[in-house]
Amino acid sequence: MEKLLVIGDTGLVGSKLASMASSAGFEAYGTHNARGSPLPHSTGLDITDRNATMRLVETLRPLAIVNTAALHNVDYCETHREEAEKVNVEGTRNLAEAAAKNNCRLVHLSTDYVFDGLSGNYTEEDDPHPLHYYAQTKLDSERVASESPSYAIARPSVIFGWNPLEATGVPSSSGKTINFAMFVLDKLKNNQTVKAVRDQFSSPTFADNLAEALLKLAKLHANGIFHTAGRSCMSRYEFAVKLAERFGYASNLVQPVLTSDFKQLAQRPRNSCLRVEKAERTLGMRFLTAEEGISEMRNQIAVPENLRA
Template identity: 30%
Template sequence: MKKIIVTGSNGLLGQKVTDLSIQDPEIELIATSVGPNRHNLKDGYRYEELDVLDLDRLNELVAKYLPDSIIHTAAMTNVDACEAERAKCYALNVQSVKNLVEVCQRMDIQLIHLSTDFIFDGEDGPYTEEAEPNPLSYYGETKLESELILKSSSCRWAILRTIIVYGIVNDMSRSNIVLWAKGALEKGEPINVVNDQWRMPTLAEDLAKCCLLAVKKNASGVFNVSGKDLMSILEIVERVADHYGLNKSLIKAITAESLNQAAKRPKKTGFILDKAILELGYSPHSFEEGMAFMDKQLKSIS
């Protein structure tokens, strides 16, 4: 039996970690997030309100439950908002990790931390775990700094880097690329989509499963954990349209530069996934399989 605390349990990934933990007799889960529990299921785990920036509350919860591992999914991930609200971004993406490292070092708790392809500049993707980071945005800078804090700590840690997480839960706090494209095209709305950036979108269930594999295998080090299909953002949206039989003539290809976004994005990321596959048993779905997986859940929600 592994006792796990997950932060950010109201988010997409956090809810998927909760879903999988409920089904696993080898896991005792304590789900934590800011505010009330938004998961539609309330049984099979405990829920505690927690702001990871409140060190006293964090210490209190960890002393109460004495977990084997903490999975840290809470973060500020809106890249343009991070550029504009730097103090908030630093607090959520860096200070939170400092707080968790302090507790995990003292209590000998494994810390699983989620990171991003945005620590890279996109000039040489797909990337291995050993590739040299060079973030282009403040969001990427904070996620890299949090990685460095872990690497210089004495706690037991694993970093799972991921790319564009998509999926569906009952209570969504924000959309993702699949739901956005599907929703707009179903309404007949024309959409602008960049054709000069490449990514490997990740099904939320795959990432959640890998978080739990990292706990069970006492993983340490850095792991690339994403989908396995490398595509342009344009191709991602076109494949969403194909999957749902929607009108692709509504999709207008544009360059990233024409968007004038506050934060710069890497051109081509993507990951080499061999390490996670071999060492953790990671087995990602294809993009079409991921959308089919979502379809079943959409039917059960509606």
């Protein structure tokens, strides 16, 4: 079996990758940073430590590295620019150099937020135009990753799914505590109202479906950017209502609000929905709609005890 190195195996996407890797013919090795990993082959690594990153890749010599690590709390990045640049750009550079030196493929996670959201329905051919500093660092990280001899850049949109570590409330060094779907379900479970914006549109991306695409990208020989997101384009409000309906909670607990009602430091794109035809065609797979992803999530048995309906 070929080795796959998952950077960030405690994260939502990283944990899915690590658990699904063997079904794609990989032996999974992972890294964690602030949170302890439950996985057997996981090493502590801060990707901003160039020497440690080089050493780990040299020792393992994996076929591919998938970088899920980032500082991705958007408002935090706005006021902590040096830190955001260090993790998102310098960290990616360390991985890209380690990959190049050891003939590994680099699969790097970017974001739909590289677009300004004025038109929506973005393809890989559309020009990015970041609205905030986080998005700027992710765009810069794309450029750095694309200097690797063998690379793929994956752009997902709002990622959702179960990550039992997120249910513990221990925050990741990414700046994230809990993904939007788990946050909404936690509120609804406790009969609390949830306010969700009805004027920001994205393509909710089921983490397991994304991991499937990333494993295929790890084996692909072509270089390039791939939009790897859910097929639906909807507001956070519509998404939260669908979660309530599928999980059997009262949907009137979800209340629509406008972006202007929230005091968010960084301006969010109004419509960063992505078109996924290129990735579907190249990878021979289908991305799920939001409804399909939510249904899969509902059917999974590994639902954290405290969130079961």
